Amino acid sequence: MADPYYITTAIHYPNGKPHIGHAYETIAADVVARFQRLKGRDVRFQTGTDEHGLKMARKAEEQGRTPRELADEMSGYFRDLFDRLNISYDRFIRTTEPEHHTASQALWRKMEANGDLYLDRYEGWYSVRDEAFYDEKELVEGEGGEKLSPQGTPVEWTKEESWFFRLSNYQDKLLDLYASQPEFIQPDSRRNEVMRFVEGGLRDLSVSRTSFDWGVQVPGSEDHVMYVWVDALTNYISGLGYPEEGADWKYWPADLHLIGKDIVRFHTVYWPAFLMSAGVELPTQVYGHGFLLNRGQKESKSLGNVTDPNVLAEQFGVDALRYFLMREIAFGQDGSYSPEAIVTRANAELANSFGNLAQRTLSMIAKNLDGELGAYSPAGDDKALLTTVQDACHEGLPQQFEKLAFSTGIEAWMKAVYACNQYVDEQAPWALKKTDPERMRTVLQTLFIALRDLAIAIQPVIPEKAGHLLTMLGIAEDARTYEDMADEGWYGALIATGYRVPKPDPLFPRLELPEAEEAS
Ligand code: ME8
Numbered sequence: 001m002a003d004p005y006y007i008t009t010a011i012h013y014p015n016g017k018p019h020i021g022h023a024y025e026t027i028a029a030d031v032v033a034r035f036q037r038l039k040g041r042d043v044r045f046q047t048g049t050d051e052h053g054l055k056m057a058r059k060a061e062e063q064g065r066t067p068r069e070l071a072d073e074m075s076g077y078f079r080d081l082f083d084r085l086n087i088s089y090d091r092f093i094r095t096t097e098p099e100h101h102t103a104s105q106a107l108w109r110k111m112e113a114n115g116d117l118y119l120d121r122y123e124g125w126y127s128v129r130d131e132a133f134y135d136e137k138e139l140v141e142g143e144g145g146e147k148l149s150p151q152g153t154p155v156e157w158t159k160e161e162s163w164f165f166r167l168s169n170y171q172d173k174l175l176d177l178y179a180s181q182p183e184f185i186q187p188d189s190r191r192n193e194v195m196r197f198v199e200g201g202l203r204d205l206s207v208s209r210t211s212f213d214w215g216v217q218v219p220g221s222e223d224h225v226m227y228v229w230v231d232a233l234t235n236y237i238s239g240l241g242y243p244e245e246g247a248d249w250k251y252w253p254a255d256l257h258l259i260g261k262d263i264v265r266f267h268t269v270y271w272p273a274f275l276m277s278a279g280v281e282l283p284t285q286v287y288g289h290g291f292l293l294n295r296g297q298k299e300s301k302s303l304g305n306v307t308d309p310n311v312l313a314e315q316f317g318v319d320a321l322r323y324f325l326m327r328e329i330a331f332g333q334d335g336s337y338s339p340e341a342i343v344t345r346a347n348a349e350l351a352n353s354f355g356n357l358a359q360r361t362l363s364m365i366a367k368n369l370d371g372e373l374g375a376y377s378p379a380g381d382d383k384a385l386l387t388t389v390q391d392a393c394h395e396g397l398p399q400q401f402e403k404l405a406f407s408t409g410i411e412a413w414m415k416a417v418y419a420c421n422q423y424v425d426e427q428a429p430w431a432l433k434k435t436d437p438e439r440m441r442t443v444l445q446t447l448f449i450a451l452r453d454l455a456i457a458i459q460p461v462i463p464e465k466a467g468h469l470l471t472m473l474g475i476a477e478d479a480r481t482y483e484d485m486a487d488e489g490w491y492g493a494l495i496a497t498g499y500r501v502p503k504p505d506p507l508f509p510r511l512e513l514p515e516a517e518e519a520s
Contacts, residue, residue, distance in 0.1 A: 002042035006251035010259045011050040014074030015059040018081045023309035024292045027322050029258045030087045034460035035401050038482045044251040046239045048093030049075040053228030054128045057214040067214045093239045103238030104216045104231040110278035122162035122206040129153035131228050163208040170273040171202045185268045187332040190288040194268045233271045254283040264288040290334040319462035320346040326406040343511045354417050355508035361447040362504035371500035382446040385423045389450040392416035393457035474499040
């Protein structure tokens, strides 16, 4: 039985259409999910939409419709985008699903039974945009002297009856958790921030609202709906059927909650405290990635620089976009994108290097060898190249991907691609065609063998193109895992079937900047 692996993204607020940050996070999670599948893990990958709360209620009101209408429409855009980006999610959860309500109420009852919930009055600051309560001392001053949350969003004074969660009781337990499981919060910089926050003292948390009703009803308290983060975090277990421990419960605890840096506190302070209170095992790791910026700036409607990720996918192709995002930015840190940067990176590494390598190798085999490969007897140079490629594909890339260091992993892989191109230039198989056709055959065979590992290894990042290349290489769909890379007998087996390499179609056409971009 394969070892279960459970990865989740944040669930996204469908108060508007998805933006590039949503695409970035979900692509990164997809790379991990595909990577773990290729390693043989039994992967469960969950994403979805976070549909309750005041932010949704207000946005719907502004538009003169119900929150449900807004959620239904916008959630559809998220799903469509993720399908278009080739996101291999197993479960797309919506927090308005009745099963999710049941699960949230079950978790609530457990926390209540543990003595961690009490009724009182909340009086303090609330940011609707962050859906977060803030202490006075955390607030910052805006340009006009107004009070803002530490994220720079408006806050409003809120006063109402509320249920409270005894977060203050969990301070020591949380500090013990961070100390005993240093991997629980990653990267380390985020871990340090959270530790400082918790060491500073924890106040009990307001966990229900009475001033609106768009949420999960608090069991036994008709006038209260749960604070949106309580039900939102519960998605990670409701999506597995909680409170029933059915067939999908084997995936809990999650191996990785992949989220952005702005919501680390919710995932590493509140969430483990809720789970401890309810007697549910804790996830293994929360990873807070960095933010994606548009030419160094945060996207916002007022700056007029909001980019629809669908348009980027359309302009540059899904795999080029995925590749760019994983390659350009050191995961964990903030990073910038622009059409120029996408075009430059994709042309240099995909079109000119990897694509060109595949294209020239397969065309020469199709043309000069009539597609027939034949038995292989490599010389020293050939073996050396294959060792370089194997080191990168069997170890370099996977070791880095395991640590979510996508860019460094791809870089290791790209170095092997460069080595192959250098080998082609040095060996000049086109010249060997007349002088030494047997040697030409060996060179082309070597490249063919190298391409198979290169294509298998990079599948998590560019699944469609790598898959297409593997098909052109004659590799069966069930022989494309990382374990398959270690199989030495595959080439002989392929030759035995009489496989003929087809004339290839180009994998990565050179990209051009869209006209509007050129003019600017
Ligand atoms: O926070 N770059 O939803 P959300 C990279 N519903 N990532 C970004 C980003 C950017 N520019 N902007 C946002 C919520 N994100 C809650 C989560 S989970 C139980 C509830 C990331 O739609 C952000 O950090 O505002 C978060 O991980 C995800 O996108 C969804 O953000």
